[in-house]
Amino acid sequence: MRRSESQIQGTSDSCTLSKCSISQRGYNQDPYISCFVNKSPRRAPLINLGYFVRVRAIKDAVESFLEFIGGTSAQIISCGAGFDSNYFVLSGSKKLGPNLVYVEIDYPEVVQKKTDLINNSSTLNALVGTIVSPTSSSGIKGSNYKLIGCDMEKEDELLKCFIVYEIDFLVPTLFISECAITYMKVESSSKLIKWASKNFSNAAFATYEQITPTDGFGIIMINHFQKLNSPLQSIDKYPTLTSQKDRYLELGWSSCKTESIMDIYLQSVSKAEQIKMLSLEPFDEFEEWHSKCCHYSLSIATKGALVKWEPLCKIDEQIQSNPSFPCNWTIIKTDLRRFHHTSCQISRDEFLVIGGFGPHNNGGNARLPGICLVVIDSSQGASSLSQLPVEAPLGVTFSRVHHSCKVMANGKVIIFGGRTSPLNPLSDCLILSICRDDTSNIKCVRVEQLEFPSHVRPPPCWRFSSVIIRRASDEEALMVFGGRGSCSQTLGDLWLLNLKSFTWQKEEQFDGPVPRFGHSAAVWEGGEQVIVSGGLLENGCDYPLNEIWSWHYVSKKWRKFEFGDASSHVPLARYGHGSEVVTDGSGEDLLVMIGGVNGSSRQQPGIGIFNLHKLISVEYSLPLPTPEYPLMTFNHSCHISPDQNEVIILGGGGTCFSFGTSFNSHIIKINIKQLCKISQNLNSLPKEKS
Structure with a gap:
């Protein structure tokens, strides 16, 4: 057996183990998958959810086909079935x-192993049905189940096998390729698709495979399969939903519809079932899970009598990405490797980075316990990273994620909330004092832990938004809004911490935004207003929100921005992003939304600019990352330089499904002036009437 064949079969074995894991954890009911494995590993929740949506997409397509044909004669042919x-x-x-x-068709070696497993299992044997010819080394020939050993790249051999196994070329036939033909050479897989169309009068071809290889997540995905010596052969030629659809139409199929797994899952699985799936295990890796779903598609091509079968007819692409303007970035090498952290700017070139997830000194990846200092030398295009000595009360930990840190007017830093695990949210509040020596170098960080009455404080939470707001009287408060209180609870509370008296107050809200998490907040009008953008709704069972709200510190009122009709550009829905308000050269206030995840398989968020007066927006796409530096603009922290000339992105990355964990290796800097040019051209439009 060729090495490439062996490696491809290795992906099948891994898939079978993952499907066994989701069955054991209750994601689906499959009492038979365990018959094909000799061990039952427990996969991480992220992988379990990823395989659940895969299994569910194929299951729904097959059951829809069975319903369409009724009880008439028909066939299902699973290409590269493995141990399915x-x-x-x-x-x-x-x-x-x-x-x-x-x-079922697969390499002869795989079929031989599967045949042996079936023959040695009374449970499986009972379901095979009548054997109309003796079982041979090449598979099983039953009246309702046929297992064929054949290399699908060899058309002549495949045709001979189909004749021997009495495959009917006239009855309605559904071909299934579940991450199978993508491992074939593109010429061979295209020949197979065309061959099926040519030889079967009434047929459908359902293909589940990877798309979108050029962004950061896509590069990590491609590299993973390259390292396994089982490269994705078709993805470069057919990287998008449109190109996948066109492929089948060009190869003889009458109709084809292709949708992302993100759209299929959110639109075909009920909210109740989504909530149930998310409650089976503690889970909080939404960015990575949604990115995985955006990088897989299901294509269903049909011909003949099956043209009337339309299983994806009710699925529509929900996240519309208008043409965006390109922008450039500057990347600076850094030793910072972490995501889910928080950071604050303590001088023009100095940033405190606190907590997060990254490489641990003892090996492996973990939540990181310390405080580090990042210094950017823009003139040299370089940066430095150092751990800072910390003097903290016993029991204080910085090993947390999805927390916040903000710089107060007196230069001290306040940290709030976050979590260790999804089962352990935090509500503590820490004050950091930065101590410098005579040469202005930081010699240590002193930590004070604030104490509050348990009945007058926010609940433990993470993935909230927080900003420091101010009144003209120099009154300062930390505003905390929304977040997750547990894996099943999304919060909509608004809390203020007075930064003089250090007392919490819960604000009454009317006609404001619904509970959410993963949103972002930025201060406006000198700190008297807060702009809240994006986020995910309760339980994360929907598309990211395409909303922008403001909350006024003095009037205590919420206001929802309605996007103007004067521009064809609207902000891309997003969550897991950062945001700041800047003033452009013409005096217009602009909300700058940085990165995040939007649920689209076509384009992930870059930099969104929303004019807070004219209610119009522009979206900028970021440069495509390189295979050497597969940068991802989510799970990061971001800042606007004091002169409002630059966006600065620190850290970022994620656990990319089963493809491995990736950390951004560069600091990203984006010149804001290039972003304001288009916005200034839109400023000729009339201002909003107050």
Whole structure:
């Protein structure tokens, strides 16, 4: 067996183990998958959810096909089936009629192993049905189940096998490729697609595979399969939803619809079931999970009588990305490797970075316990990273994620909330005093832990937004809004911490935004107003929000911005982003939204500019990362330089499904002036009437 074939079969074995994991954890009911493994590993929740949406997409397509054909004669042909148990699940649940033939094809070596496992299992044997010819080394030939050993790249051999196994070329036939033909050479997979269209009169071809290889997540995905010596052969030629659809139309199929798994999952799985799936295990990796779903698609091509079968007809692309303007960035090498951290700017070139997830000194990755200092030398295009000595009360920990840190007027830093694990949210409040020596170098950070009555304080939370707001009287307060209180609780509370008396007050809210998490907040009008953008709704069971709200510190009133009709550009929905308000050269106040995740398979958020007076916006796409530096603009922290000339992005990255964990290796700097040019051209439009 060729090494490439062996590596491809290795991906099948890994897939089977993952499907076994989701069955054991209750994501789906499959009592047969365990018959094909000799161990039952427990995968991480992120991987379990990723495989659940994969299994669910194929399951829904197959059951829709069975419903469409009724009890008439038909076939399902699974290409590269591996140790898939779909036939046994369908047969065991009595969903396969007597006139349905289920066919599986894979390399002869895989088929031999599967044949042995089936023959040695009374449970599986009972579901195979009548064997109309003796089981041979090349597979199983039953009346309703056929297992064929054949290299699908060899058309002549495939045709001979189909004749021997009495495959019917006239009855309605559904071909399934679940991450299978993508490992074939693109010429071979295209020949197979065309061959199926040419030889089967009434057919459909359902293909689940990877798309969008050029962004940071996509590069990590591509590199993963390259390292396994099982590269994705088709993705470069067919990288988008549109190109996937066009491929089938060009290869002889009458119709084709292609949708992202993100859209299919959110629109076809009920909210109740989504909530149930998210409650099976503690889970908080929404950015990575949604990114995974945006990088996979399901294409269903049809011809003949099956053209009327439209399983994806109710699925629409929800996140519309208008044409965006390009912008440039400058990247600076850094030793900072972390995400889910927080940071604050304590001088023009100095940034405190606190907590987060990254490489640990003892090996592996973990929540990081310390405070480090990042210094950027823009003139040299360089940066430095150092750990700072910390003097803290016993029991204080910085090993947390999704917390906040803000600089107060007196130069001290306040830290609030976050979590250790999703089962352990935090509500503590820490004050950091930065102590410098005679040469202005930081010699240590002193930590004070604030104490509050338990009944007058925010609940433990993370993924909230926080800003420091001010009145003209120099009254200062930390505003905390929304967030997650637990894996099943999304908050909509608004709390203020007076930074003189250090007392909390919960604000009454009327006609304000619904509970959310993963949103961002920025101060406006000298700190008297707060702009809240984006986020995810309760339980994260929907698309990111395309909303911008303001809250006034004096009037205590919320106001929702309505996007103007004067521009075809509207802000891309997003969450997990950062935001700041800047003033452009013409005196217009602009909300700058930086990075995040939007749920689109076409384009992830870059830099969004929203004119707070004219209610119009412009979206800028960031440069494509390189294979050497697969930068991702989520799970990061960001800042605007004091002169409002630059956006500065620190850290970022994520655990990219089963493809590995990646940390941004560069600081990103983006010149704001280039972002304001288009916005200034839009300023000729009339101002909003007050």
